[in-house]
Amino acid sequence: MVHFTGLDYFWTIAYLVLMIGCGAVFYRLGKRSGADFFLAGRGLPWWLPATSNFATHTATDTPMWFSGMVYRHGLYGMWYSLFAGWCAVSAWVSARIFRRSLAGTQAEWATQRFSGLGAELIRGWLAGWQVAMNMFIAGWVGIAMGNVCNYLFGWPLWVGLVLFSSLCCLYVITAGFWGVIIADVQQGITMFIVIILVSIWAAMAAGGPSKIVAGLYNLGMSEMLNPFRSTGFAKGDYPILWLITMIAVPFLGGFGMATHFDWFVEAQRIQSARNVRDAGYSIWWGAAAVIFRNAIWALAVLAVVVMTEGKLSGDEAALAWFKVGFEYFPVGMVGFFFASILAIHISTIAGILNLGSMYATRDLYHHYINPQASEDKVVRVGRWMTVVVLLGSFFFGIMIGKDIVDWLFFALWLMIAGTWLPNILQVIWWRFNAWGYLSAWIANLGICWLVVWILPAFGVIPNDLPQHIQFWILIVLVAMVYIPVTLLTKPDDMDRLVKLYVQTRPIGFWGPVKREAERRGLLQALAEIERKAETEAKGA
Amino acid sequence: MSWIRRNWTPHEADEWTKEDWIAVVLSPFSYVFITFGVAMSLFLLPIGFLFLGLGILMTALMFYVIDPKLKAVSESYERKQQEYLKELEKHQRWEE
Numbered sequence: 001m002v003h004f005t006g007l008d009y010f011w012t013i014a015y016l017v018l019m020i021g022c023g024a025v026f027y028r029l030g031k032r033s034g035a036d037f038f039l040a041g042r043g044l045p046w047w048l049p050a051t052s053n054f055a056t057h058t059a060t061d062t063p064m065w066f067s068g069m070v071y072r073h074g075l076y077g078m079w080y081s082l083f084a085g086w087c088a089v090s091a092w093v094s095a096r097i098f099r100r101s102l103a104g105t106q107a108e109w110a111t112q113r114f115s116g117l118g119a120e121l122i123r124g125w126l127a128g129w130q131v132a133m134n135m136f137i138a139g140w141v142g143i144a145m146g147n148v149c150n151y152l153f154g155w156p157l158w159v160g161l162v163l164f165s166s167l168c169c170l171y172v173i174t175a176g177f178w179g180v181i182i183a184d185v186q187q188g189i190t191m192f193i194v195i196i197l198v199s200i201w202a203a204m205a206a207g208g209p210s211k212i213v214a215g216l217y218n219l220g221m222s223e224m225l226n227p228f229r230s231t232g233f234a235k236g237d238y239p240i241l242w243l244i245t246m247i248a249v250p251f252l253g254g255f256g257m258a259t260h261f262d263w264f265v266e267a268q269r270i271q272s273a274r275n276v277r278d279a280g281y282s283i284w285w286g287a288a289a290v291i292f293r294n295a296i297w298a299l300a301v302l303a304v305v306v307m308t309e310g311k312l313s314g315d316e317a318a319l320a321w322f323k324v325g326f327e328y329f330p331v332g333m334v335g336f337f338f339a340s341i342l343a344i345h346i347s348t349i350a351g352i353l354n355l356g357s358m359y360a361t362r363d364l365y366h367h368y369i370n371p372q373a374s375e376d377k378v379v380r381v382g383r384w385m386t387v388v389v390l391l392g393s394f395f396f397g398i399m400i401g402k403d404i405v406d407w408l409f410f411a412l413w414l415m416i417a418g419t420w421l422p423n424i425l426q427v428i429w430w431r432f433n434a435w436g437y438l439s440a441w442i443a444n445l446g447i448c449w450l451v452v453w454i455l456p457a458f459g460v461i462p463n464d465l466p467q468h469i470q471f472w473i474l475i476v477l478v479a480m481v482y483i484p485v486t487l488l489t490k491p492d493d494m495d496r497l498v499k500l501y502v503q504t505r506p507i508g509f510w511g512p513v514k515r516e517a518e519r520r521g522l523l524q525a526l527a528e529i530e531r532k533a534e535t536e537a538k539g540a
Numbered sequence: 541m542s543w544i545r546r547n548w549t550p551h552e553a554d555e556w557t558k559e560d561w562i563a564v565v566l567s568p569f570s571y572v573f574i575t576f577g578v579a580m581s582l583f584l585l586p587i588g589f590l591f592l593g594l595g596i597l598m599t600a601l602m603f604y605v606i607d608p609k610l611k612a613v614s615e616s617y618e619r620k621q622q623e624y625l626k627e628l629e630k631h632q633r634w635e636e
Contacts, residue, residue, distance in 0.1 A: 075579055082575060088567035092560060092606055100617060102628050111631065199582075209584045225583065227576050251568045276617050277610040284567070291571055295578035302583075362632075371633040503624055505554050527551040530616050534550065 002152045002326050008335025015190075015339035016167060019346060022183045023171030030176035034366070034378040037176030038104060038358040039272045044181065046278035046285065049269035052181050053286025055188035055347035056265055057084070058293065061144035062344070064318040066294060070301040071310075071317035074216075074224025076238060079246045081294040087266070087287030089254025091280040093507055094427055095270050098257055099279035100504040105130070106258050106267055107363040110437075112500055113426055115493035118434025125441065127363030130264055134356030135389055137261075138165065138349055139396025145345045146397065151319060152326070152338070161397045165353075168346040169390045172353045173383045177272065180350045187343035188289075194325075194340035195293055199300040202324040206303035215306035224302060245468035249420065255507065256424030260416055268355055300324055349393075356389035357382050417471050418444030418478030428508025430497055436486030443481035447474060502526065546608040550616025553609050563606035570598035 004012075030037050040048075069077030103109035107126035111119045142161040149160030171179040206212050216224050223229055231238045253259030257267070266283055273279035304312070304320040312320065325337040361382040366373055373381070422440035425432040451470055456463040465473075491497075494516055500506070501513045502522050517523050545559060573595030580588025 075576065078575060078579060082571065085568055085571050088571045089564050092563045092567065096610075096613070102621070102624055108628075108632075203582075209582060213583050213585070225580070225585065227579075247568075254564075275614040277607075277614040280606075280610060288571070288574065291575045292578055295575055295582065298579045299582040367632055367634075505556075507556050507560075526620075530550040530619075533619055 002334060004335060004338075005331055007332035008338065011335035011339045012342070015342060018186065019183050019342075020167065020171050022179045022186075023174030026175035026178040026182060029178045030174065031376075031379050033375040034362065034382065035104075036178065037379045037382045038354065038362060039268065040177045040181050042272060043274045044272050044278070044282075046273055046281035048181055048185060049272050049278075049282035050285040050289070051188040052184035052347075052351065053266060053269055053282065054289040054293070055184040055191065055343075056351040057262065057286070057290050057348075058188075058191055058344050059141045059144070059348035060148060060341065060345040061141055063297065063321040064144060064147075066297055067301050067304075067320040068314060068318040070298050071305055071312065071320055072314075073238075074221070074302065074305075075227040075298060076224075076229055078227060078294055078298060079243065081291065082246060083250045083260060084262070084287040084290045085247075085250035086253040086260050086263070087283045089251055090263075090266075091254075091284035091287075093255050094257050095266075095280050095283045096276055097427060097504045097506050098267060099270050099273065099276045101500070102271065104268075104271060104362050105359055106264055107359060108367075109257065109267075110434075112496075113492075114434035114437065115496040116434065118438055119492075122434060122438055122441075123363055124368065125438070127359045130359040131356050131364070131389065132392070133261070133264075134352045134359070135392030136396045138352045138356070138389065138393030139398075140400050141345065141348050141352070142393055143397040143400050145341075148322060148341060151322070158394075158398060162394060164342060164345055165349050165390060165393060168349045169353055169386060172350050172357075173386050176379070176382065177268070177354050180354050181272065183350060184347050187347040190343045191340050191347075192289070192293065194337060194343075195296055198321065198325045198329070198337070199296045199303075201328045202300035202303040205324070205328050206306045209299070212299075212303050212306050216302065219306070219309055221305070221310055224305065239466075239468075242466065242468045245471060249416075249471070253416075253420060253424065256420075256427050259420050259423045265351060265355060268351075268358065297321060352393075353386050353389050356392075357385035360385040360388065417474040418447060421475055421479060422482055427506055430501075430510045430513045431486065431491055433486055433489060433492045435489040436482045439485040440478055440482035443478045444474070447477045451477070498522065544605050548609055548612035550612055553612035553616065557609075559605050559609050563602050566598045566602040566605075570595050570602060573598060 029041070032041075035042055066077075066081060069080045071077075098109065101109055101112050103112055105127070107123045107130065110122040110126060113119070114122060139161075142165045143157060145164055146155075146157035146160035149155045150157055171183060175182075203209055203212065206215065213225065216222050229238050230240055230243070233239060234241045250260065257263060266286075269282055269286070270279045273282050301320055304317075304324060322341070325341075326334060329337050361378060365381050365385070366378055370377070419440055422432070422437055426437055451461070451473055455461045456465065494513070497513045498517045498520065501510055501517050514523075544562075545557070573591045577588055577590075577592030577595045581592050582588070
């Protein structure tokens with residue numbers, strides 16, 4: 001339990017008023033159109049979506065799992081956090097292609113990339129999946145807040161879950177993505193300052209950086225400072241195969257779309273950027289801020305390792321960063337620290353509520369239920385859907401309880417393992433078609449349960465199979481379904497592919513589509529238009 | 541660095557070229573070096589400062605290479621964006 005003074009309450013209440021105030025200030029902008037409610041009008045300079053990326057990807061559970069990893073593995077544990085590395089490649093490849101498609105969501109992209117019934121099935125499936133997934137993410141982030149409030153104030157878990165997500169929902173309903181993005185900027189700056197301050201406090205409490213290093217050597221834990229340790233190719237606690245997986249999956253994943261669940265969040269920010277260049281920059285700098293944050297966190301966590309002599313249990317280690325803030329910050333600053341935790345929490349919840357609502361409104365309601373809906377109607381439905389996603393998050397949050405980590409990893413597996421390669425193929429290979437993509441999703445859902453839960457339970461495969469091995473097994477098994485399906489069914493409609501090619505210029509194996517676009521004279525005509533526009537611009 | 545092209549027409553910038561690949565290769569390295577460079581520098585480890593320096597150098601080089609091309613792509617695409625948005629809304633409303 002933590003004791004709050006008057007100044008602590010002031011920081012907390014002031015922060016909440018500021019956040020909800022954003023809703024009132026940006027109410028008029030948010031209600032102008034669907035593009036404003038969900039994409040802030042598609043005109044933002046790169047640093048706004050970049051800050052929003054950083055804020056959204058710093059959730060309440062992030063310092064928990066990051067602290068747990070670094071407390072256990074030292075700097076080697078930071079490789080886990082490099083999943084954000086997909087942004088390194090995506091910023092210059094898939095973000096550029098996706099921004100040019102102008103698709104509001106990944107589901108909408110599916111109907112631009114694929115054709116016919118298969119494309120519509122994918123769109124409907126992805127939209128429904130994303131609505132459920134965003135409820136789930138808001139639920140697990142929400143219950144992490146429940147855990148923090150339980151640790152701080154002794155509240156029942158559901159109170160922390162319901163109270164702060166509901167307050168956050170107020171400004172998301174009112175101002176939509178405008179409210180989300182502006183609040184994210186304030187939250188991003190607040191949390192960045194606090195992360196630096198807490199790390200400095202932790203380092204000071206442990207006697208400074210040199211003392212931390214000396215302490216690790218004295219404890220016989222100097223390996224904690226080595227991020228490149230290894231125990232052989234496939235065996236031991238630090239196998240090279242795991243490292244290869246952790247490097248290959250995010251970085252190669254950047255060539256595709258939706259190779260990681262964060263892509264769906266980033267996709268919204270990519271489309272909110274004012275042009276292709278700003279979209280790429282927002283992705284690159286947002287993730288750069290994330291990895292910079294992780295490096296600063298590592299200082300605080302290793303300081304705790306020295307102070308506790310590495311004796312904390314897994315659950316205690318997960319709360320290491322929070323403990324430093326609450327136990328070492330001076331009186332009056334504890335409320336500021338709590339406000340920054342609220343910033344961390346609310347920025348994620350806000351983005352997730354708006355994103356879930358976007359899939360429900362743009363892809364399900366507007367595209368399938370009421371295609372002729374006015375902009376006004378779209379915004380109104382968007383508000384109602386925000387509430388639906390919020391209520392769904394309560395259901396998932398209470399169901400998850402305290403077992404966050406198991407759920408988190410399985411949800412990630414469901415999302416990325418078997419569909420990782422198909423999500424790259426949809427960008428780089430023209431022949432990969434709607435039925436191949438759809439079959440990959442269906443096969444992944446089935447095979448994922450088999451490999452992760454069912455086969456180990458019956459002793460068919462080992463119970464303790466490392467996750468990186470599971471990943472490669474899933475890649476191979478799912479490929480055995482979608483590759484034959486793709487090759488045995490017809491390619492997507494050439495008109496659709498040519499249109500996509502001319503508009504987005506995808507990378508990779510698009511030779512037949514490019515030749516068809518040239519045969520139709522489309523690329524030459526575009527080049528001519530651009531030449532004229534440039535000559536006119538120079539003349540003017 | 542004459543082998544790095546910095547003047548692009550919109551049509552040429554639409555193609556994937558070696559400048560894109562240079563950025564794609566440098567970018568992951570710069571993330572890795574910055575991650576471990578910042579962390580190890582905070583512990584005042586000499587190798588950390590070396591990593592951080594490499595990370596900053598790679599980042600600067602990456603933007604030097606890719607920025608002119610991205611500018612050209614953006615300018616050219618923005619001229620056509622309104623037309624594409626109209627088509628997108630037609631598709632959304634099943635009008636095409």
